[in-house]
Amino acid sequence: MTTISQVAQHAKTSIGTVSRVLNNKKNVSPEARQRVLKAIAELNYTPTVASxxxxxxxxxxxxxxxxxxxxxxxxxxxxxxxxxxxxxxxxxxxxxxxxxxxxxxxxxxxxxxxxxxxxxxxxxxxxxxxxxxxxxxxxxxxxxxxNITSNHYQSAFLAMRYLHQMGHEHVHYINFDVAAPLQQQRMQGLRDAAEQLGMTCHMGLLNEKKTIFESVLDAVNNPSTCVFMGNGSMLMNTYFALLKLGIRIGEDLSFISIDAGQQTASCH
Incomplete structure (x- = not known):
């Protein structure tokens, strides 16, 4: 039985790209989409429940x-x-x-x-x-x-693994939470996962001299997936800030809120 990994190898792309094509996501280049569809046809690949x-x-x-x-x-x-x-x-x-x-x-x-x-x-x-x-x-x-997530280390680690599976390689992380122990747990989870998965992860904290809008703009200017961490209201405010700035979520920016859980991160 052909696996999704074999399709990715045949198409010379990542598993995440194959997954996005299978789920008809927009953020895939026409060339990559064509290679994946060709590989699926040549290998006679049929997605299973497990995938x-x-x-x-x-x-x-x-x-x-x-x-x-x-x-x-x-x-x-x-x-x-x-x-x-x-x-x-x-x-x-x-x-x-x-x-x-x-x-x-x-x-x-x-x-x-x-x-x-x-x-x-x-x-x-x-x-x-x-x-x-x-x-x-x-x-x-x-x-x-x-306290939005009880196990901050686990949620951060699983979030990075999820992003890796979805084809993300570069992550820009901004922490809106001011609770130092939680910051350390989350950031260590991100670092460990990034190291194991071969991803790059830029760490950053909210600058008290900057507004949420300014911090979001800084993140958008970084060519990577943006990960925002903090309490629920802060994440919602960040989401609305993106919309008010005219940023097309899903096109200009991938928005991941880890406090909503790892593999169920709010991912746009």
Missing amino acids: NRYQFVVVTYQLRPKQEGNDTYFVTLLTQLLYQLNTHFRHVQILSLEQLDQLDPRHVSTVIHISQSQEADEQIQQQLGQIPLIHINGHRTPDHGY
Whole structure:
């Protein structure tokens, strides 16, 4: 059976480019698209369920009991995330925690657990087995607002692996988060992944003397995929800043927000 890797080798291109052609993405040159289509025809390649597993995303969520009330910001974040997932992935399924045992690791890319509680990732991971877990914790903390991802090192590492699989080689990273321990975890995860995958990764922090708009412009001028990290509201503001600047997301810039989870990063 022909694999996607063999198609990429035959077409003298990357697996990411083949994936973009298969999914009819626009950011592929006509020459590369033609080589991939020719290779697919010559090798008689037929995509299998396994090749689409990174587009199958399962979201689990847990809101506070009704009598305790739900934070408006958290509900907005949850709604925005579900909208982005439905926009950019073929299969998004919402399950309760009690249904996790039903998941088949052969067909599930990532589980995103959204909650307003302090539940440990390890407890949920025991139910998932080998399925990667991203935990988005909407619990407000006094030191740095919302802790959007509980395992920042893992989310950053998986995000870089995902970008590599999608054909990205150069990443420009901007951190909007001011919590130093989280910065170190994320940046180390990015560095480790970049080193293992042979990618280049430019690290940068938000300059306090610059506005979000100015920082976004700096990132756009860097010829690479831009990765923005920070709390949910900061990422949304960055996204809107791009639109107000007239930047065509998906054409002028690939926008990746890692706080929305790794392999389910909001990728435009």
